[in-house]
Amino acid sequence: MAPSSSTAPVLHVRGLRIDFHGDQGTTTAASGVDLDVHPGELVALLGESGSGKTVTARAIMGIEDEAAAVTADALRLGDVDLLSLGEDQRRRLRGERMSMVLQDALSSLNPVLSVGDQLGEIVRVHRGVSRRAARARAIELLDLVGIVSPASRIDDYPHQFSGGMRQRILIAMAIALEPELLIADEPTTALDVTVQAQILRLLHDLRGRLDMGVLLITHDIGVVTEVADRLVVMRHGAVVEHGDADAIFAAPSHPYTRELFDSAPHPSPARVLDSTKAAEAPVLTVRGLDRTFAGGSPFARRIVHAVAGVDLALRRGETLAIVGESGSGKSTLARMIVGLETVDSGSVEYRGRDVTRRTRGPRPPAQAGVGMVFQDPYTSLDPRMRVRDVIAEPLAVTRTGTAAERRDRVAELLDLVGLTPGMMDRFPHQFSGGQRQRIGIARALMRDPDVLVCDEPVSALDVTIQAQVVDLLVDLQDRLGLSIVFISHDLSVVRNLAHRVLVMYRGVAVETGGTEQIFDRPEHDYTRELLRSIPPLTRAERGKLTADAA
Amino acid sequence: PQAPEGGSTAEPGDATLTIATTTDVVNYNPLIGNSRSDYWITNLMYPHLLSIADDGTKEPQLAEEWGYVDDTTGYYEIRDDMSWSDGEKLDADDVAYTMNAVKRDAPSGTFYGQLANFESAEAVSDTRVEITLTKPDSSIVEEIGFWGNVVPQHVFEPAGSVAEFANDGSDGGWVSAGPYLLTDVQVGQSYTMERVDDYPLVEGGTPVAATVVYRVFPDVNTEILALQSGEVDLVANALPPAQVEQLRNTDGIEIAEVTGLGYAHMVYNMQNPDLAKVEVRQALAHAADYEAIRDVVLQGQAVSTGSSPLMPVLSAYYDESITEYEFDTDLSRSLMEDAGYTAGADGMFPVTFRLIYSLQDSVTSQWAQLVKESAAEAGIVIELQGTERNTYLAMTNDGDYDIYAGNLAIMDDPVTNFTLSYLPGGAINYTYVDDPELNALIEEASATSDEDAKIELMREAAAIVHEQVYDNIMYTQNLAVAYSSDWDGFVSKPSELLSIVNPVSVASAFPVAD
Amino acid sequence: MTAPLPESALVDTTIEPAATGATRASRATWRAFRRMPLGMVSLGILLALLLVSVLAPLLAPYPAGYGSDVLRPPSAGNVFGTDSLGRDVYGEVVWGTQQSVLVALAASAIAIAFGTVVAVIGAYVPRLDTIISVVVDLTLSLPVLPLMILIAALVGPSTSTIILVVAAFSWPEVTRLVRSQALAVVKLPYVDAARLMTRNHGWILGRHVVPAVTPVIVVSVVVTASRAVLSAAGLAFLGLGDPTTWSWGRILYEAQQSGAMVSAWWLTLFPSLAILALVLSATLLSIAYNDARNPRNHAR
Amino acid sequence: MSIALFVLRRFGRGILTIWFAVTVTFLLLRLLPGDPALAVASPNMTDETRAALLEQYGLDQPLLTQYMLYLGRLLQGDLGTSFTQSIPVLDVLLQRLPWTLLLTATALVLTVVVGIPLGVLAASHKGGILDRVVQVVGVTGQSLFVPSVGIVLLLVFGLNLGWFPIGGAYTDGVYGTEWYVSVLTHLVLPAVSLTLIQLGSYVLTMRATLIDALGDDYVTLAKANGLSPRRILWKHALRNALLPATTLIGLQLGFLVGGAVLTETVFAYPGIGRGIYEAVTQLDFPVLQGAFLLLAVTVVAANTLTDIAYGFLDPRVKTS
């Protein structure tokens, strides 16, 4: 299905510019964007977070934010000049000839309307068919996107479906009227790795079946390598590179594209702990850790066994990765280790001392020796405090040292994590995401811990920045002899960083072992499934996927 | 008081007279009930033995004659033409039963308060009741006759204690010996009363209006609006003084003057060591501008009593030689100095008095301010403590005040009044006075049946009260009641309780023909 | 009296995005606020009322004694007319401002202090939270106005009674408002980070949690203050206000008692307008403040 | 099982609320100053009369005994006897309750019927003139002092125009259709003034929740699917925004029933709020206790109903 650029494009964009008029003046989110999508072609729109991908897509659809001012030299859908249409005429095209799968799948469906109602509505509004016919079409669509026994699920409400299923339903809505153009805005980021692959396969498949032009927005190189026919790379609101996917992969011309490819984790030899360290007694030992939550709605109480009997041991200088799908209990385990969560049963021993207290409420780590780095660098720093105060807070609260001494220590730490001490008087918002995560690490290092527990420390960051932070952690480990518990669902990162891996599934540690062993010779079925869903990284593997789908 | 002009409209017809009141009936048992609405409505069903004239003398109502057989025996001769609405005759047995039951059960109404020297009553014939007293009491016959309603024995006796009987009509409705019979009650909204055809006290023997409806308007303002819009024909509550002129000049609204039978006063608590000194009480008495209070707060609708408990309305007793305390703050200051106080640099004496009054009493609330301000001119600090009525009553009862300000609605009989007010242990002896000379005079008057001698004794007593400032009577308020000019023929009686809503007046009122 | 104003009407439950930063947020809020005419006018009115209450002695002599001209309509001498004792209504309204502002501020200060402490503790200590939210719910479902009447009648009317009574029934609303926000705040990672650092809960609450809920507190001040004004006026109107201090409610009460509400419109109008001005501008101010605070509106 | 369980829990909580209200009232009445005997009897009664009255009321017993006795009787459905009126408390209350319910229910319906469109109007014109007007009108109503408004309404529509009667709940002495008409005409002014003062909070809630809803992702999705703005507003956003508004109805009913004292006073409407005020002035403990119990029951019933309604309206609750 090699789409030829010679056919007339379904989408033709030239010189698209989007400005936001705010009270701090005007920000330009996109300018001079040129874009073509041909029938049956999948174009990937790539770029780091904030580069203007979503605003571009929305502007094309005509559903941009009220505050946005959109101008373009040309904006055509097939033979229709979108710029010349009134709002009402454009509205009629939406759904009918162009449609979009929104970035945030989990909240895009109306919670109080049944799925069948929402699907059928589109058909009824655009086609004026009867309720009954619309319902039949809705069932057909659900079936098409792979929802099992659609007839019985059609009256269910969104919350009754899993994330992956909801994403499928959104896709079903988008293709309900068999549009010529489908824009999918990061259709897989909110999903588990296992589900991601299925969705991509579905899109890939549908494009062929319906001969649609697909514009796939993503910042995930792995995803792109799988399915894209052509690439468009955006940065700071401008297109920096576009062309045939294979050609760009082979020889990226723009430095940013190169950086993007380089920062994608490449398999490297797994790290192995040297034998002297491996022989020492563990710094941290976890035995039979258990935690249950009472959850559910007031109508239906249920018990969630978040963590069930997990054991682990962490040696000096070792990185133990914990992987597993969403909800498998990784965060709960981490929080119990640092003492943020009460323990139902089991023990956490740090340097031979049981630091578990089975009382409720916050428990300090006796434990200055166990520090934590949080997932989200944006919310883990108090926005009202200067960086200096954030980092020095542990000393301030105990009134340790003079102000000058604390200042010196802060400067030292900032230096250690690769920031300049001159930044200490700024507020967190004046830093980029990666810099903030460094500040978070500096804070964790304030009390000289020898164990760092990192709960998805890079998943909120761009790929390019991810790599920097991971490198910093490895560097610190080497310099300070830190032991690290590293939680992630990104297996590529794990492979490059971890000495050992612990796989969790529904609260249970199903498998533990050296990184190499887990990746190359997984024993548990679940581990195997997890590994299968890692997007293949080479073009060679890509062909295989396409063949599968066909 | 207008006499019916013999017009054709005064004939019994099917008119409805709608009367506004601010409160609901609390209790339908006239022996318990205490609020104005209770009085007004139960008075239309349960007759009193006696009524009262504008000069405070008693008039016949159910009783035609009354008096004393000897020192400790009184008697009433009652009409023989009255009967209850269920056909039972109203006879001396009902009267004697009522008195004895009240004495026995001690219901909380005013009636029981009059029975201190009462021992028992006996129906000696169908129309004559004799009462036996525990000691000579020259005013008790009139007081019982005036204050006490007569209730039907055949309804009240089976119900047990008259102190607990609700008489709410739940058991077959009410029974009336007045001009009207309560037939329908919607709490918070209205009380409907139907005519009792045979009511001998009204001219012609039959009440004119077929129906009387009492409507509840908690807010005076709404009440006045309803009168203006014609929804009610009469507002039973006395008008706020400031509204009288306004309404007098309003088309379609008439104002009836009602003689006041009570007074407003301030009482100084002599348990307070400062107030125990007569000079201090006098100083306070001279530090209030009574004339201004009557002119401004009451809009001139009040008369001075000469600062004496013997009001001008009780013309037989009134003593012109007793004159009002003069408003003179210099005099007050020198009296204070006589009492041994020296004013500080700021001109204030080192005393502070707490004056209590009820917030529900708007007239008193207003003049209390004036009293406070004028006392300050005399160097005496008065702290105002206006409270909700119940708190006020509780404080009054506990003697928890320095100065008490309040009103007495009907002080019809000086002897009874003095007994309650100035004898030690008297129920309204708010000043806590125990003056042997005064005590002797009151005791003597109480046992004296000779009218002139009694008057002389009371005047002497009043002079002492005035001189010693055991009580500071400020004025008698003359009341004004508004009604629609579509109605006429009301008969005004003194006091707000009787006013133009007394049974005879309501029964006589007739719609004016256009 | 005032109807219950649900939190959703006034407070965006969205947490201020940490990324925006507090100082910048407050400046952005102010900038957005300045462009809301309703908010600015309301702010002006409130400041003016505050000024009147402070400067009362300069604006009018304390209304006392009596005057010869009773119930006179507004004229050059008495711009708001005279009451049934011939006193100057203008002076009464001016001095009433002082009392009303005092009641509003004092009652909301107490309610806010108590309500915030309870809310923050509840959000922070899950075990207490259940009890606290039950108590709050229970208190909220009590019939507030009748209870206020009951207490004011039994305890006796005075400014301090009014303040305490209003505060006593306003704190649960504050707690509910603040609690919803605090619950979200205590789950934020930076609070977790602070917990890892110290056992000093006072420090965590004072340094991290309370500052984060301050905007909500600002809104509750406004809500409880206006509720206090209306409640105090209502109680005064029922004869349960402080009879010795001038308040707007007392002017209305005296007008009602003297049956003059209908004939002497100026007695009713001016204090009612004053109440309206205070409550209205306070409410509009809080709405404008919220709109301004909402980052969604910063972009306009 | 789960809905039944939910209802049961709700019920248990309701009972707790009622108990709380009852206990608070009981304690307040007895611990604060105030002597019912004085409120009942004429001022010149003797100390014996007073003692006898206190005994008759059972107020001479220890607090705990009184409380246990009271709860015991309550459990048997006995609310006691009014101090002042000597009739069963239930009778006292039932005389007024129907009118209160009529008035408050009417006001509530009016509020909802007027409030929803206004809220939608404001939200859909957010930041515009219309939005401002609706906000100011809504908030103004809420900031009005009831008695002043009441008097003005009565003066204009009652006296000057003569459209509506001045006070009461119906006209005495008329029957049949005429009676029903009179009930309606008497209802108009008080209901309008109650509606006026609570409309604001309703409109503001509607507006705020709707604006929130309009910013939700499903609205963007609906736009992307080419649905018309009207459809998006009335079907998608409003459905979601109505949920919080439902809860508010429950809250407001409770507030209204007890809080209409001022309205009832000015319009001479025979409701329970005024009844409570009068019972306070008479210190009629049993009536007050009964009235607060009744209010608590009303509030609990209203909240429980709206909660259950919420459960049925919101599929997230219903189907889990």
Ligand SMILES: Nc1ncnc2c1ncn2[C@@H]1O[C@H](COP(=O)(O)OP(=O)(O)OP(=O)(O)O)[C@@H](O)[C@H]1O
């Ligand atoms: N409503 C808005 N008002 C102001 N600026 C906006 C608005 N929406 C987006 N922007 C800005 O426009 C730029 C592009 O945002 P956009 O959402 O398109 O990024 P993106 O490439 O989709 O990022 P991501 O991968 O995180 O989704 C960003 O700087 C963003 O802050």
Ligand SMILES: Nc1ncnc2c1ncn2[C@@H]1O[C@H](COP(=O)(O)OP(=O)(O)OP(=O)(O)O)[C@@H](O)[C@H]1O
């Ligand atoms: N405070 C809590 N109350 C109730 N349930 C909870 C709570 N915290 C976690 N859970 C439940 O425990 C399970 C494990 O959650 P946890 O956050 O540890 O998963 P995770 O592996 O970190 O997932 P993710 O990758 O999405 O972060 C989930 O089902 C979650 O819903």
Ligand SMILES: [Mg+2]
């Ligand atoms: Mg995006």
Ligand SMILES: [Mg+2]
């Ligand atoms: Mg997690």
